[in-house]
Amino acid sequence: MHEPPQDVSTDEVLQRVRTLWDPEVTALEHLAVGFGGWHWRADARGEPRWFVTLDPPLWHTAESAEATYAAAASLAATLTCVHASVPSAQGRFTSTLGPGWLSLTPWVTGRRPTTIDADAVRAVRDLHAAPAPEGILTWEPAVSPELVDELAALTAEPWTAGPLGEPARRAVRAGLADVRRGLTAYLRLLDRLDPSAYVPTHGEPGVHNQWRADDGRLLLLDWETLRLAPRERDVLAGYADLLPHDPALLDLVRLEWQLSEVGSYAEWLHGPHQDDADTRTALGGLREELAGLAATR
Incomplete structure (x- = not known):
């Protein structure tokens, strides 16, 4: 989201990140990127270390969000294209905070591509060929006939x-x-x-x-x-x-x-x-x- 969340402060996010994931994190910077969740850059020892996300309750419950991020981490064990969340000190991939749930992925320097290239096609092909990981949710049509x-x-x-x-x-x-x-x-x-x-x-x-x-x-x-x-x-x-x-x-x-x-x-x-x-x-x-x-x- 472009605007910071109204129900959760940056200090609350910082304390949760330090407590559950990385006590070396010293600062967060809100990032006006994406749409549908809130994001921060987490710095440690003067360098970016984590990409922090607070997902709102749009597509998930707390339980389904945890199951989904755990399933993505399982895929990442064999698919190098999967940039998955990392587990906390409690062994979970999410932590409920305010109206949503917090998660962390490693900060990776690079750039966003401008076109879908052969690597992207290969990544999607490999994903479709992978065995379904434990806990993955099944998509269901969600549009009401009414x-x-x-x-x-x-x-x-x-x-x-x-x-x-x-x-x-x-x-x-x-x-x-x-x-x-x-x-x-x-x-x-x-x-x-x-x-x-x-x-x-x-x-x-x-x-994107x-x-x-x-x-x-x-x-x-x-x-x-x-x-x-x-x-x-x-x-x-x-x-x-x-x-x-x-x-x-x-x-x-x-x-x-x-x-x-x-x-x-x-x-x-x-x-x-x-x-x-x-x-x-x-x-x-x-x-x-x-x-x-x-x-x-």
Whole structure:
């Protein structure tokens, strides 16, 4: 997230990191990177040592977050592309703090790639070929068949709880026909799912979750979305011309993403909020997903 969390202070994060992971850490710096979690750089002996993440309760409970990060660490034992969290002194990969859970990955100097290259394709292929690690969650379709009716009811009255509410409401209201069309296609495609063919998937292996280390390694970051799922869940992230896939299932996971994002952003901006970098990003994301649904007419 671009803004620091309101419910947890940097000092609280620092003390938890020092107590459970590394007593040599002396300072944290909030990083306005990514979207969906809060991040800090943790310094020790005058050098960056850890990348600290506080995940909000968007996709997980405390138990499922721990299981997911443990599963990612298991994959990292055989897949060098998996940049997994490290266990604490208690042997756990997460620690509940405020509204979410804290985790640490090693700080690696490098840069974010600008394109999906052969190493990235190889990394995703290797992930899909790996045995399912113990504890991995299974992806399940999450879009309610009642989504259009829920959005119609939600947008029937003005959204006055925050400054971006009305622009968001108007965008959703104008896009209801496109949401309805997308939902109809999505529900029809669910019959194509075959759980017996599911493989370990990252969920978002695009360039925004890749890191080219200075030593040449390509790393996949942010494993909170690890799931046993159709391989098309990863193909969606820019690999459609690079990896084999079922086009119909690719449409399914695209619609799953677009429809669920519209629902999540609508719920966020309907409620109390400020006009800040995060809510402006949310409004932009809402409009982008609605435009994507409109483009498939």
